[in-house]
Ligand SMILES: Nc1ncnc2c1ncn2[C@@H]1O[C@H](COP(=O)(O)OP(=O)(O)OP(=O)(O)O)[C@@H](O)[C@H]1O
């Protein structure tokens with residue numbers, strides 16, 4: 304086993320499949336339309352990418368611990384609505400409104416975790432309920448109307464979150480740095496720390512983790528909170544970038560995010576997760592969405608490709624897994 | 632008279648209306664190997680689950696070294712020096728050998744804030760331990776448990792108990808699914824444990840294995856302890872079997 308070549312080890316990594324897919328995707332789109340790799344298109348794609356990507360990072364940690372969260376899209380819509388409602392009504396400064404939105408997001412995550420670990424309801428049902436509750440609250444307090452956000456212009460918080468600047472002719476949003484930074488931190492936490500070992504063990508075999516004195520419940524609650532906070536954070540970033548806080552935004556994001564995570568090689572059943580894989584998964588889906596429009600396929604066909612990628616990648620992961628079990 | 636390590640008094644356990652333990656009293660002394668025997672469903676696993684904090688008792692008292700303790704979780708039990716190797720192996724199949732060995736008590740290095748796993752140390756200790764429990768094959772410590780054989784997994788669980796030097800090591804059917812060499816390894820481990828001052832509770836269905844290593848045999852039947860002072864040196868296997876099944880049954884069968 305130890306004398307396998309570097310190449311063999313590289314190929315057997317769960318991130319290998321997604322990497323090949325991403326490269327193939329880029330090559331195909333580029334060969335059809337060279338504009339695909341233009342500076343403008345890349346910088347546009349990146350700015351969209353990080354918003355779903357932030358949620359996917361949280362979801363990767365949560366899914367590794369054996370749970371998942373369907374309420375992320377609702378929190379994505381809810382957090383900015385709260386922030387702008389407080390700010391526009393003059394109840395609080397932008398900073399305080401931001402903090403209130405973050406604390407409420409964390410509370411939603413805590414509630415998810417509480418129902419899952421204490422009341423012992425499956426995370427599917429808990430977060431499905433939460434999806435409806437949070438979306439409902441968002442719609443109720445806004446009467447369904449978008450909140451004004453234009454007054455954020457020039458505020459330091461807005462620049463810190465989505466401020467843009469140019470590197471040459473390449474436009475970079477600050478949100479990209481948040482995404483990269485958080486990805487590096489979470490990747491380190493998952494693979495290099497004690498807590499990361501607990502997260503994997505909680506998802507792999509919660510009972511034996513408990514038998515070793517690992518606080519599985521607290522670990523899971525913390526990850527539910529992390530996921531909700533990242534969803535709210537990314538919702539706020541998006542609201543500033545697009546200058547709108549629409550209580551309906553983020554609808555359907557939960558499934559797209561889960562798709563990104565599993566395409567990257569994280570197990571839906573828990574115990575195994577990869578942040579690098581998720582980053583690849585995020586790009587695979589975002590590049591696909593961007594690419595098929597650029598090469599002239601109607602955007603409505605997007606879901607066909609996404610579905611096909613999920614099925615294809617799952618088949619690949621499953622085949623590799625079985626090959627591995629059977630020995631090569 | 633040997634010093635007392637564990638004392639359980641009047642322990643009862645109900646699973647709903649099923650009474651799995653009925654007024655159980657058990658003492659384990661220091662450096663003593665106790666064999667716990669009984670037929671399927673007699674309550675052996677339940678008894679040790681209560682002692683190791685895996686399930687709460689319905690009533691009763693547990694003392695460690697003469698001091699009454701409350702064991703509400705496995706963490707409590709580990710803190711009292713009670714380590715358990717479960718019948719249904721307690722390893723995380725997705726994690727590597729080294730990560731399993733140190734699960735819950737991972738060594739960290741560098742500033743505390745970074746919470747950084749000391750992977751070199753984990754791998755080094757893992758290699759050492761695997762050799763000690765008799766795995767002579769060179770298995771890298773980063774191999775996931777999922778690709779080990781049943782016996783190798785058991786050995787990893789035992790290696791873990793050895794490393795963390797507990798006062799009382801509870802083994803629930805540790806020789807199940809083991810080959811001859813591995814079984815000998817486990818039995819040798821139990822004997823060594825006594826020599827180095829540890830106590831053990833050893834549960835197994837193979838009475839011959841129990842006879843080979845224990846100082847004293849305790850027999851359970853339908854949730855009760857029916858004999859707690861059988862000396863394997865002066866008692867025959869057949870006599871113990873009769874206690875396990877209950878005299879009446881033996882007579883009825885003729
Ligand atoms: N979680 C549970 N819920 C309900 N009843 C249980 C539970 N666990 C055990 N029991 C019951 O308690 C009794 C004792 O079970 P236990 O597992 O302690 O037996 P055992 O002596 O370990 O048997 P074996 O030798 O087969 O492992 C059995 O009648 C069993 O049906």
Ligand SMILES: [Mg+2]
Nearest residue numbers: 675676677718
């Ligand atoms: Mg049992």
